[in-house]
Amino acid sequence: MYYSKLFGKTNKSVPHDADSANARLLVQGGFINQLMSGVYTYLPLGLRVLKNVQQIVREEMNAIDGQEILMPALHPKENYIKTDRWEAMDDILFKLTGAGDKELALSSTGEEIVTPLVKQLVTSYKDFPVAVYQIQDKFRNEPRAKSGLLRGREFSMKDLYSFHLTEEDFDAYYDRSKEAYSKIFQRCGLDAKLVEADGGIFSKYSHEYQVFTESGEDLVFHCSCGFAQNKEIAEVKEGDACPNCKDGKISVDKAIEVGNIFPLKTKFTTAFNFKLQGKDGKMTEIIMGCYGIGPSRVMGSIVEVHHDENGIKWPESVAPFKVHIVPVKWADEVQQKLAVEIYGKLEEAGIEVLMDDRDKGPGEKFKDADLLGMPYRVTVGRGAADGVVELRPRATGEIEELSVDDLLKKLV
Numbered sequence: 372m373y374y375s376k377l378f379g380k381t382n383k384s385v386p387h388d389a390d391s392a393n394a395r396l397l398v399q400g401g402f403i404n405q406l407m408s409g410v411y412t413y414l415p416l417g418l419r420v421l422k423n424v425q426q427i428v429r430e431e432m433n434a435i436d437g438q439e440i441l442m443p444a445l446h447p448k449e450n451y452i453k454t455d456r457w458e459a460m461d462d463i464l465f466k467l468t469g470a471g472d473k474e475l476a477l478s479s480t481g482e483e484i485v486t487p488l489v490k491q492l493v494t495s496y497k498d499f500p501v502a503v504y505q506i507q508d509k510f511r512n513e514p515r516a517k518s519g520l521l522r523g524r525e526f527s528m529k530d531l532y533s534f535h536l537t538e539e540d541f542d543a544y545y546d547r548s549k550e551a552y553s554k555i556f557q558r559c560g561l562d563a564k565l566v567e568a569d570g571g572i573f574s575k576y577s578h579e580y581q582v583f584t585e586s587g588e589d590l591v592f593h594c595s596c597g598f599a600q601n602k603e604i605a606e607v608k609e610g611d612a613c614p615n616c617k618d619g620k621i622s623v624d625k626a627i628e629v630g631n632i633f634p635l636k637t638k639f640t641t642a643f644n645f646k647l648q649g650k651d652g653k654m655t656e657i658i659m660g661c662y663g664i665g666p667s668r669v670m671g672s673i674v675e676v677h678h679d680e681n682g683i684k685w686p687e688s689v690a691p692f693k694v695h696i697v698p699v700k701w702a703d704e705v706q707q708k709l710a711v712e713i714y715g716k717l718e719e720a721g722i723e724v725l726m727d728d729r730d731k732g733p734g735e736k737f738k739d740a741d742l743l744g745m746p747y748r749v750t751v752g753r754g755a756a757d758g759v760v761e762l763r764p765r766a767t768g769e770i771e772e773l774s775v776d777d778l779l780k781k782l783v
């Protein structure tokens with residue numbers, strides 16, 4: 372992609388309500404554009420990142436036998452009456468009235484839709500367990516939309532639901548989902564901690580994945596042994612001896628919740644009278660779990676963790692482009708020719724490249740390259756006549772002079 376052709380450019384103005392690094396850097400870099408509080412358009416650069424995150428999530432959900440579906444975002448009230456959540460979710464549910472005074476809600480979760488769907492389509496015990504998921508925009512009537520992509524009113528969500536005949540089968544799947552979640556965050560460059568959280572009325576605990584960062588809104592009590600509880604349920608306080616390892620002391624830190632997994636037991640299957648005849652001929656209640664990750668929130672969290680005062684430092688796995696070529700002087704024929712040659716060879720090798728083809732000074736181009744945060748900057752300058760370029764990884768900032776052949780060996 373040639374930068375001059377890219378829809379959405381870097382801009383210097385800081386959004387007035389940018390209260391976090393991701394809100395500021397993603398808008399300034401031209402990744403996203405704010406429509407209103409908590410609602411954003413993804414511009415080409417931002418959409419590339421979001422899709423990369425979604426693809427990682429998709430691959431790991433497929434790996435634990437999840438099958439992708441896409442449910443509607445427009446839900447009928449009746450389904451929420453069955454689960455007693457029409458009033459209970461009043462504070463977050465966007466409710467609207469359609470033609471014929473039909474009362475509707477915009478999707479903020481999927482249990483009310485997926486439970487009757489699975490009940491309708493899965494009618495034999497032989498077909499269990501069942502795991503289906505979707506990656507869909509969700510809506511929350513959020514009174515405090517803030518922090519860019521961290522707390523939005525419309526956001527990307529992956530929600531998986533699993534259905535089981537026995538507790539043992541559910542427990543085994545729940546453990547598999549934990550492993551899948553760890554892999555997802557690792558692949559996205561996030562060090563996410565598994566934290567015990569309130570299980571609501573269904574079970575003692577659910578689990579959250581929390582990334583420690585100053586811009587986080589949650590407080591997590593934790594110990595170096597791995598023990599971690601969300602403040603909402605914490606049975607410990609700061610400085611306490613750790614109840615798990617007995618040696619460590621409990622610390623408290625701010626964190627962002629990037630995912631959660633939740634045993635739902637039979638709460639929703641009972642509401643929809645979803646049971647069937649088991650192998651032994653007896654009627655069996657179906658046990659259910661739900662597993663959420665917000666790809667847009669993951670994207671925001673990646674920026675919170677991977678940035679410096681100059682801009683973003685995308686991990687390679689989610690970066691919109693792996694390489695950013697900066698010819699010092701685009702009008703210089705030798706530099707332009709070499710830059711175009713490298714661009715072509717990298718693209719041929721399947722590497723995605725952004726080329727800064729603007730007639731701007733190197734200072735401005737370098738600044739933009741740091742703000743945009745592609746993992747590798749290739750500078751084509753004076754050495755171009757001898758076929759020498761500079762490679763600068765964004766993460767380290769250490770510049771290395773290389774011949775084109777050696778550059779290609781490093782990057783391909």
Ligand SMILES: [Zn+2]
Pocket residue numbers: 594595596597598613614615616617618619620
């Ligand atoms: Zn401990």
